[in-house]
Amino acid sequence: MAHPAMSGSGTTAGDGSPLQTAVWRLRSRGCWTDAAALLEPHGGEGPTPAAALQRASLLVERCLFTERGWAEAEDALRTAEAVARSDDERGAAACERGQLAYASTVLGARDRADEARSALGRAAALLAPTAPGRPLLDFRRGLVAEHISASPQSARAAYRRAHEGAAAHGETLLLSFTWRHLAGLSLREGELADARHGFAESLRIREELGYLVGTAPALAALADAEPEPEAARLRAEAGRLFRLLGGVPTWLAAQLTPSAAV
The missing domain is CATH 1.25.40 (Serine Threonine Protein Phosphatase 5, Tetratricopeptide repeat)
Incomplete structure (x- = not known):
């Protein structure tokens, strides 16, 4: 998944x-x-x-x-x-x-x-287009476009709107999600440099905010864009956090192996 x-x-x-x-x-x-x-x-x-x-x-x-x-x-x-x-x-x-x-x-x-x-x-x-909740809405419409409607082009446009809005409204945590999902689309298209940059930015924000429960997924995502042995190191770190938090998020377990790329 x-x-x-x-x-x-x-x-x-x-x-x-x-x-x-x-x-x-x-x-x-x-x-x-x-x-x-x-x-x-x-x-x-x-x-x-x-x-x-x-x-x-x-x-x-x-x-x-x-x-x-x-x-x-x-x-x-x-x-x-x-x-x-x-x-x-x-x-x-x-x-x-x-x-x-x-x-x-x-x-x-x-x-x-x-x-x-x-x-x-x-x-x-x-x-309203300028409402504080609009960037989050754009992001979630991107999720539906990508993961339910299978429309990555529509998803990218929605994520970009969300990214710009989150930056304008100072929604730092939301920026970590937009960085990550834009990077995921880049990875799917083989744009490794863009993918690594986006995943790294997402991880940096979560570490700076102390968003511990979201850090393991960010580490695993970055691992999917990195070569070995760095990918293995990142997955091992993600696995330690995953176990520390009692196996949360539940869906991450399948992504902590090299075969589970995005």
């Missing part, structure tokens, strides 16, 4: 508030359930749209890494949809629904390809 990709959204420790710093630290180590629990409302108050959306995003990402927790993610997503008020909030919730349906499809849980396309199309209608 090609890399199914993670959410690419959410906060990093650089966002400043103690709550968001705690959420990021848990998320970056693969503790999505614990991170989501920090965002649950207390004292009988209902969830805010922002907290509900972030909680849903975390649980959708858990599905992508662990191939489980689908029902919990669906429940959190319905809550985010119910409390959304503005077009931006409704568009962001639709974007998460599209991502959950995409993950279910590419990981073989249930074919929800039509739902993924429909939800992302709805998000595109709701989010």
